[in-house]
Amino acid sequence: MKKFILATIFICFATTAAAFDMESIQIHGFLSQGYLKSDTNDALFADTSSNGTFEFNEFGLNIVSQVNDDLRVGIQLLSRDMGDIGNNEVEIDWAYGDYNYRNWLGLRAGKMKTPYGLYNQSRDIDAARTCILLPSSIYSEGFRESISTTIGIGAYGELPGGVEYQAVYGTTQLKEDEGIANIMGGLMGVSGFSDSSVDWAYAGDLKWSTPLDGLTLGTSTLGYKASLSSDTPVHFDLDFEAESYIASVEFVYGDLTLASEYQILTVDYTISAFNVDDKLDFEGYYFLASYRINDWLEVGTYYNIEYTDKDDRDGDRYKEKGEPAAKAWKKDFALTTRFDINDNMVFKLEGHLMDGLATVEYDAEDPDDDWYMLAAKVTFSF
Amino acid sequence: MKKIAICFIIVMALFVGIASADTVIICNPGVQETEIPPKELQKIFLGKMTKWSDNSRINIVVLKDPDQHKLFLKSYIHRTYSQWKSHWKKMVFTGKGVKPKQFDDTGAYLAYIASTPGTVGYIDAGLAKDTVKILNVK
Numbered sequence: 001m002k003k004f005i006l007a008t009i010f011i012c013f014a015t016t017a018a019a020f021d022m023e024s025i026q027i028h029g030f031l032s033q034g035y036l037k038s039d040t041n042d043a044l045f046a047d048t049s050s051n052g053t054f055e056f057n058e059f060g061l062n063i064v065s066q067v068n069d070d071l072r073v074g075i076q077l078l079s080r081d082m083g084d085i086g087n088n089e090v091e092i093d094w095a096y097g098d099y100n101y102r103n104w105l106g107l108r109a110g111k112m113k114t115p116y117g118l119y120n121q122s123r124d125i126d127a128a129r130t131c132i133l134l135p136s137s138i139y140s141e142g143f144r145e146s147i148s149t150t151i152g153i154g155a156y157g158e159l160p161g162g163v164e165y166q167a168v169y170g171t172t173q174l175k176e177d178e179g180i181a182n183i184m185g186g187l188m189g190v191s192g193f194s195d196s197s198v199d200w201a202y203a204g205d206l207k208w209s210t211p212l213d214g215l216t217l218g219t220s221t222l223g224y225k226a227s228l229s230s231d232t233p234v235h236f237d238l239d240f241e242a243e244s245y246i247a248s249v250e251f252v253y254g255d256l257t258l259a260s261e262y263q264i265l266t267v268d269y270t271i272s273a274f275n276v277d278d279k280l281d282f283e284g285y286y287f288l289a290s291y292r293i294n295d296w297l298e299v300g301t302y303y304n305i306e307y308t309d310k311d312d313r314d315g316d317r318y319k320e321k322g323e324p325a326a327k328a329w330k331k332d333f334a335l336t337t338r339f340d341i342n343d344n345m346v347f348k349l350e351g352h353l354m355d356g357l358a359t360v361e362y363d364a365e366d367p368d369d370d371w372y373m374l375a376a377k378v379t380f381s382f
Numbered sequence: 383m384k385k386i387a388i389c390f391i392i393v394m395a396l397f398v399g400i401a402s403a404d405t406v407i408i409c410n411p412g413v414q415e416t417e418i419p420p421k422e423l424q425k426i427f428l429g430k431m432t433k434w435s436d437n438s439r440i441n442i443v444v445l446k447d448p449d450q451h452k453l454f455l456k457s458y459i460h461r462t463y464s465q466w467k468s469h470w471k472k473m474v475f476t477g478k479g480v481k482p483k484q485f486d487d488t489g490a491y492l493a494y495i496a497s498t499p500g501t502v503g504y505i506d507a508g509l510a511k512d513t514v515k516i517l518n519v520k
Contacts, residue, residue, distance in 0.1 A: 026481060028474050066480055069439035069500075074477040094477050103433050113476045122472040129468065158430055162421065209421075213460055255462055292464050343467065381471065 029061040032126045034377035040368040041354075042361035044133075044141055045182070046083025048373065055081045056377070058124050060093060072098045078124065082141060085178050093124070094149060108154040108168075114147055115156075115166035115205035116220045117246045117261055123148070126379040130257075130290040130300035131336045132350045133375055137284025137306035138246060138263045142359055145179045146172050146242070147222055150201055162209035172201040174226050181228055183359060184238065184269070193238075195229040207248075218248035240269035244282075255292040261285060264310070283310035290336075298338040305331050308358050326369035330356035344382055350375040405454050406510055407517040409502040410495055417518035420458070426502060427459050428469060429479035434500060442482040443503040445491060454504045458519065 037052030046053045064074030078093035080086040096110025113121040117138050122128050152170015176193035201224035208217045223243040244265035251258045265282040290300035307313050307329050315325030336350040352373040414436050425431035455461050473479035485491035495501045496513035
């Protein structure tokens with residue numbers, strides 16, 4: 001029912017073909033529908049290999065009001081689907097008050113997009129980038145729920161010398177049947193969690209606009225402490241702390257954009273009922289380039305590499321267990337074309353040449369670690 | 383070699399001067415600033431700097447005319463039109479800013495800037511009127 005309400009509201013506003021703007025109040029929205037098709041393995045929690053899937057969309061609608069010189073409040077509803085994730089449940093994507101005390105200090109409270117890396121805060125906004133799928137080494141869909149938003153308080157500002165900072169503290173979301181629960185369960189051979197909770201979460205981001213015009217350097221950190229409970233086969237709690245760091249660089253020169261990021265993500269976990277105390281060390285990085293050819297055409301490419309354990313890049317641990325070594329990595333060479341039909345409509349077509357089986361569902365009888373995926377997406381925004 | 387370098391710098395300076403001279407930055411007469419550094423102007427129009435020196439709110443307005451808007455972006459903000467659109471989509475859909483108001487009509491645009499405290503925009507140098515203040519960018 002909720003999704004119909006959201007769709008109806010969206011259509012009502014979209015038909016005006018322009019954002020509603022009453023001086024201090026603005027309403028904006030976006031609607032994306034995509035298609036994914038892979039040749040062998042299933043990716044992104046969806047059945048992409050058989051006939052492909054249309055379970056790949058996002059709808060968002062927001063209202064923001066500049067109450068006075070210092071205070072702005074707003075809320076965005078988001079409905080998304082990516083295979084088993086989201087299923088078009090309508091949820092509050094962000095809803096916060098923003099008190100801008102000075103240029104060097106602003107305070108936020110509520111549910112905010114988590115500052116992390118170059119693109120985490122804008123990861124759901126397809127129309128704001130060249131590629132359809134962001135490099136998964138940093139912007140994994142599996143970890144999305146826990147790193148997408150923070151509920152709590154935040155501070156931000158512009159410091160002398162071109163330094164921009166953002167920091168948030170509070171809690172985050174963790175679903176027992178999605179994303180990180182599936183990843184952790186899959187890596188440890190546990191299926192089915194019945195409950196989840198997050199004790200605390202934080203994130204910090206620094207960006208420096210260097211004296212060289214167009215060159216931005218950045219670094220981010222993020223962490224949270226959480227637990228997942230299972231009653232299968234007996235009751236136990238999986239307690240874990242995640243901590244990650246990113247180094248970022250972006251260079252914009254005319255119509256050319258170059259970007260690269262490197263991330264280390266460590267997850268320390270314990271299952272006291274089974275005397276388990278271990279950790280996972282994810283590592284990933286990518287190189288990205290995009291070029292705007294004219295008003296309606298942009299092309300882009302990236303090469304993305306990720307390892308589920310930075311100390312076992314060859315997958316020896318998996319081989320010992322009789323599993324494919326390729327579960328230890330995923331290397332993704334992507335090519336994208338973006339067509340701007342007009343200011344409100346974008347169509348994209350993207351191909352992925354994959355090597356590896358990390359965070360992928362594959363045929364255990366005949367694992368194929370060299371595979372392909374096609375993505376197409378159309379987005380309307382106003 | 384040195385002479386060639388000096389000539390090159392002079393030509394480039396003239397070129398930049400000509401490109402920027404066609405468009406001037408204008409604001410409400412109540413804005414205290416009379417000049418503004420180029421980097422700060424970029425931050426203002428990208429929504430990263432939202433307060434004037436007296437801590438009043440900066441209100442950005444732009445023209446819909448694509449030629450004038452693109453010339454302004456190239457001359458002062460060092461962004462292409464598509465980069466500008468993408469940037470403001472990110473701001474709007476993360477709640478970090480309200481999209482700059484756009485005007486079709488130059489007369490209404492100038493009247494709005496003249497009557498709305500804290501407002502800043504740009505215009506062809508030949509169309510600037512006494513009702514608005516010109517901000518020197520240096």
